[in-house]
Amino acid sequence: MNIIASMAGNVWKITVAEGDKVSAGQDVVILESMKMEIPISADSEGEVEEIIVSEGDFVSDGDVILKLK
Numbered sequence: 001m002n003i004i005a006s007m008a009g010n011v012w013k014i015t016v017a018e019g020d021k022v023s024a025g026q027d028v029v030i031l032e033s034m035k036m037e038i039p040i041s042a043d044s045e046g047e048v049e050e051i052i053v054s055e056g057d058f059v060s061d062g063d064v065i066l067k068l069k
Helices: none
Strands: 002-004 009-014 027-033 036-041 046-051 064-068
Touching: 027 064
Parallel strands: none
Antiparallel strands: 002 064, 009 027, 027 036, 046 064
């Protein structure tokens, strides 16, 4: 399952690492846009398979941020 950006912004903080188990609703990445912090949450539980972005990267709405298995 892919976790996608819900809006454009800079990746301010990644709160998980590859191999971490996450639960539904858990924040996995925090975006910064227009001086606001926007948390991106996992839609379902799983294990972080791959983190696609790095802190400081710019993402657009709909970009894949990370993959869960």
